[in-house]
Amino acid sequence: MVPHLTTALNGPINELEQRILDSMPAIERWFRLEWMEHTPLFYSSVDVRNAGFKLAPVDTSLCPHGWNNLSPAMQPLAVQAAMVAIEKICPEAKNLLLVAENKSNKSDYNWAYLSNLAQLRRIFHMAGLNVRIGSIDSSIKKSTTLTLPNGESVTLEPVCRNNDRIGLKDFDPCTILLNNELTTGVPGILEDLPTQYLLPPLHGSGSVRRKSEHYRCYDEVVKRFGKLLGVDPWFISPMYTTCKDIDLSQETGVDSLSTTVDSLLAKIKKKYKEYGIQEKPFVVIKTGCSSLASKDLSVNKTQTVSTGVLMIRNAKELREHPDLSAFAAQASCKRMGDPNNQLLREVIVQEGVHTKERLDDAVAEPVVYTMDRYVVGGFYRVHAGRNVDENLCAPDSNYVPLAFADGTELPQAGMKPGASTPNRFYMYGVIARLAMLAASYELEASDPNLETYE
Amino acid sequence: MVPHLTTALNGPINELEQRILDSMPAIERWFRLEWMEHTPLFYSSVDVRNAGFKLAPVDTSLCPHGWNNLSPAMQPLAVQAAMVAIEKICPEAKNLLLVAENKSNKSDYNWAYLSNLAQLRRIFHMAGLNVRIGSIDSSIKKSTTLTLPNGESVTLEPVCRNNDRIGLKDFDPCTILLNNELTTGVPGILEDLPTQYLLPPLHGSGSVRRKSEHYRCYDEVVKRFGKLLGVDPWFISPMYTTCKDIDLSQETGVDSLSTTVDSLLAKIKKKYKEYGIQEKPFVVIKTGCSSLASKDLSVNKTQTVSTGVLMIRNAKELREHPDLSAFAAQASCKRMGDPNNQLLREVIVQEGVHTKERLDDAVAEPVVYTMDRYVVGGFYRVHAGRNVDENLCAPDSNYVPLAFADGTELPQAGMKPGASTPNRFYMYGVIARLAMLAASYELEASDPNLETYE
Numbered sequence: 001m002v003p004h005l006t007t008a009l010n011g012p013i014n015e016l017e018q019r020i021l022d023s024m025p026a027i028e029r030w031f032r033l034e035w036m037e038h039t040p041l042f043y044s045s046v047d048v049r050n051a052g053f054k055l056a057p058v059d060t061s062l063c064p065h066g067w068n069n070l071s072p073a074m075q076p077l078a079v080q081a082a083m084v085a086i087e088k089i090c091p092e093a094k095n096l097l098l099v100a101e102n103k104s105n106k107s108d109y110n111w112a113y114l115s116n117l118a119q120l121r122r123i124f125h126m127a128g129l130n131v132r133i134g135s136i137d138s139s140i141k142k143s144t145t146l147t148l149p150n151g152e153s154v155t156l157e158p159v160c161r162n163n164d165r166i167g168l169k170d171f172d173p174c175t176i177l178l179n180n181e182l183t184t185g186v187p188g189i190l191e192d193l194p195t196q197y198l199l200p201p202l203h204g205s206g207s208v209r210r211k212s213e214h215y216r217c218y219d220e221v222v223k224r225f226g227k228l229l230g231v232d233p234w235f236i237s238p239m240y241t242t243c244k245d246i247d248l249s250q251e252t253g254v255d256s257l258s259t260t261v262d263s264l265l266a267k268i269k270k271k272y273k274e275y276g277i278q279e280k281p282f283v284v285i286k287t288g289c290s291s292l293a294s295k296d297l298s299v300n301k302t303q304t305v306s307t308g309v310l311m312i313r314n315a316k317e318l319r320e321h322p323d324l325s326a327f328a329a330q331a332s333c334k335r336m337g338d339p340n341n342q343l344l345r346e347v348i349v350q351e352g353v354h355t356k357e358r359l360d361d362a363v364a365e366p367v368v369y370t371m372d373r374y375v376v377g378g379f380y381r382v383h384a385g386r387n388v389d390e391n392l393c394a395p396d397s398n399y400v401p402l403a404f405a406d407g408t409e410l411p412q413a414g415m416k417p418g419a420s421t422p423n424r425f426y427m428y429g430v431i432a433r434l435a436m437l438a439a440s441y442e443l444e445a446s447d448p449n450l451e452t453y454e
Numbered sequence: 455m456v457p458h459l460t461t462a463l464n465g466p467i468n469e470l471e472q473r474i475l476d477s478m479p480a481i482e483r484w485f486r487l488e489w490m491e492h493t494p495l496f497y498s499s500v501d502v503r504n505a506g507f508k509l510a511p512v513d514t515s516l517c518p519h520g521w522n523n524l525s526p527a528m529q530p531l532a533v534q535a536a537m538v539a540i541e542k543i544c545p546e547a548k549n550l551l552l553v554a555e556n557k558s559n560k561s562d563y564n565w566a567y568l569s570n571l572a573q574l575r576r577i578f579h580m581a582g583l584n585v586r587i588g589s590i591d592s593s594i595k596k597s598t599t600l601t602l603p604n605g606e607s608v609t610l611e612p613v614c615r616n617n618d619r620i621g622l623k624d625f626d627p628c629t630i631l632l633n634n635e636l637t638t639g640v641p642g643i644l645e646d647l648p649t650q651y652l653l654p655p656l657h658g659s660g661s662v663r664r665k666s667e668h669y670r671c672y673d674e675v676v677k678r679f680g681k682l683l684g685v686d687p688w689f690i691s692p693m694y695t696t697c698k699d700i701d702l703s704q705e706t707g708v709d710s711l712s713t714t715v716d717s718l719l720a721k722i723k724k725k726y727k728e729y730g731i732q733e734k735p736f737v738v739i740k741t742g743c744s745s746l747a748s749k750d751l752s753v754n755k756t757q758t759v760s761t762g763v764l765m766i767r768n769a770k771e772l773r774e775h776p777d778l779s780a781f782a783a784q785a786s787c788k789r790m791g792d793p794n795n796q797l798l799r800e801v802i803v804q805e806g807v808h809t810k811e812r813l814d815d816a817v818a819e820p821v822v823y824t825m826d827r828y829v830v831g832g833f834y835r836v837h838a839g840r841n842v843d844e845n846l847c848a849p850d851s852n853y854v855p856l857a858f859a860d861g862t863e864l865p866q867a868g869m870k871p872g873a874s875t876p877n878r879f880y881m882y883g884v885i886a887r888l889a890m891l892a893a894s895y896e897l898e899a900s901d902p903n904l905e906t907y908e
Binding site for chain 1: 487
């Protein structure tokens with residue numbers, strides 16, 4: 001089940017959406033059976049793009065920020081889901097340590113991120129835990145209290161290690177929840193904690209996850225889901241391909257990438273033709289390392305985040321793209337830890353998905369939040385200055401919480417036709433859960449301790 | 455966790471309420487540990503009375519009606535909790551049979567009850583089940599569709615038995631959810647269903663449950679809970695005593711009851727004195743059989759439901775009470791199945807709890823709904839014509855859904871004092887869950903199959 005939220009889109013429901021709404025009990029049962037075999041992520045956020053004719057997840061975060069952007073009415077849902085999640089992990093749980101993002105200095109903790117931490121603290125407090133917020137950032141050497149405009153305050157305390165456990169001064173947590181992607185690598189302080197629950201596990205952190213592995217798992221998930229629904233899985237998944245070990249500072253590297261781009265564009269055109277779609281196809285080029293997701297790419301203040309993702313309509317555009325060298329340099333230097341090494345271990349070329357959603361004429365992208373197996377809310381990421389085929393994860397994005405829809409009835413047997421409005425957000429929740437399930441497959445596949453469970 | 459709902463009461467928070475709010479993580483953990491040992495009810499509703507100085511559950515239903523009175527914004531919470539409940543019982547579940555209340559004829563299904571059925575159908579549909587509504591009433595011989603004022607319709611289908619399973623025509627459910635208290639006894643069609651889940655189990659039905667057993671379990675629960683909170687459990691539980699095998703048509707029977715009433719009133723006065731309470735104490739006399747709960751007592755249209763419960767301020771009042779003979783006659787005839795048998799097997803004399811809640815000057819009583827271990831919503835039962843010490847479960851009651859409160863912040867560490875409004879409803883949710891936990895103890899104690907589990 002997914003909360004019934006107002007969505008910007010109010011045109012007629014298309015076939016795919018109708019199919020998803022009609023199949024609700026079968027879909028929910030399908031997820032229920034999946035969760036018998038797989039472990040849902042503790043929490044996640046999924047960016048979804050709805051092109052009208054197809055929709056797909058474009059980013060799945062295992063350490064989601066932005067909880068502050070959820071509508072207050074969602075809070076009980078998040079708390080209830082948090083209770084479910086905690087009960088499964090550690091019913092005796094008393095203390096939860098929330099590990100905040102690293103920032104180069106205290107003033108870099110903006111109020112939006114602090115509100116996010118405050119909101120998470122509130123959710124887990126109401127779920128029945130003593131919550132304190134820790135930092136593994138070397139700039140936080142002592143307990144530091146930061147105040148939000150609404151008067152709320154957030155205290156960041158340095159995380160300390162005591163033999164094989166971590167905690168804060170006078171605070172021994174049984175569960176450690178990372179709200180830190182660990183994009184620069186896994187710090188030693190978090191390694192080998194045999195008696196504490198670390199969520200997500202270290203192999204789910206940004207520097208370890210591989211996007212190609214996520215997409216491979218997503219393909220596996222939607223293949224089966226498409227069969228359940230009787231639809232071509234392409235309608236809910238972007239095609240992709242990978243380029244390995246290329247150097248974009250060399251002509252041969254760019255050539256190789258161009259060929260890949262052209263070949264994928266040809267495939268997309270074929271699909272568009274098959275389904276009578278008039279849009280102009282495009283591809284998205286991403287680095288394969290999750291820590292280089294679009295939103296994490298601002299290495300310094302002068303560089304924009306858009307360099308993390310290139311949106312390309314043809315191979316010629318690739319060669320002439322003003323951000324190509326910045327993309328290559330940044331991706332490679334972060335990847336290899338050596339600014340002179342230009343080799344990109346993996347580049348992903350993915351089918352671009354337009355977004356049809358608009359809020360006040362601005363392009364909007366729904367972001368769906370999950371906790372355990374449940375959709376607990378969502379909001380729109382809105383960007384007035386961007387186009388339908390551009391990346392909305394940019395510094396001047398706005399966030400518009402999705403409110404509960406006024407009418408809560410779903411179209412169903414026994415309702416007079418037209419008497420109810422469909423839950424358009426339901427579909428986004430389904431797609432987000434497919435992405436979350438794929439991430440769960442991904443973590444199972446990459447689990448270094450898997451053999452010990454067998 | 456409990457949704458943050460607006461409550462009618464807006465005076466200062468008293469010590470008990472503050473203690474409960476301050477202990478939130480400890481309370482939630484306590485419940486979490488309880489649910490490791492005990493099975494929560496699939497669903498329940500609990501009537502709560504708040505006297506300001508004390509509060510207590512006054513009725514716990516295992517087959518709650520009134521789901522239609524919950525605010526629409528609560529629906530996602532109910533659906534999420536339903537998903538948790540179903541997953542635990544039968545993750546493969548496809549079909550759910552909802553068994554409706556019996557009515558003597560079709561026209562007795564009023565729209566409020568039909569809306570209740572429609573709302574339950576909606577919740578379980580959204581939780582991923584095919585839901586159909588069955589009737590075990592002999593008046594429903596074929597599929598009967600009844601239409602609600604909003605155009606929604608409810609189809610009642612006769613339940614049929616096929617060897618050791620029940621279902622509807624072309625509908626084989628794995629789970630059967632009773633929304634029928636079975637007050638007149640357990641019908642044979644529901645007995646011995648070894649391959650289906652029947653909820654609540656038959657020993658939880660109205661004709662089998664004993665109120666005294668429920669109160670005994672509630673006492674056990676609050677004794678431990680009081681210890682956790684460091685408060686006298688009396689603040690959250692009404693004292694009670696039982697009178698067994700009395701005949702109220704005989705002077706000796708009335709004498710015996712009078713003595714019990716006086717003795718309990720003396721105990722209440724002592725407690726009031728101990729805590730400096732100025733209110734006038736009263737007791738409530740109820741029959742011991744749950745099927746004779748106040749709300750189920752309208753055996754025919756001329757008799758009012760208020761005869762099921764007597765509110766008494768002293769023993770003299772008992773003797774002169776205009777409803778005493780009606781109470782005795784009705785209780786006994788239903789109990790023994792013989793209108794000439796006047797013997798009451800068990801009468802409960804319970805401390806009365808005033809209600810301090812008011813909505814538009816009318817006396818109001820919160821009713822809290824749970825699904826699995828979660829509070830999923832609530833509403834006020836309001837009765838303009840009644841007093842603070844009267845039973846509000848009467849035919850002309852109104853129901854006012856509780857909306858989500860505007861501010862969702864709870865008072866907690868890090869918040870500027872006064873910047874947040876407390877979740878007054880939280881306390882009601884705690885009391886309701888204590889009552890629900892007591893019902894869970896009660897079902898364990900009365901389970902006829904318990905020995906086979908050991």
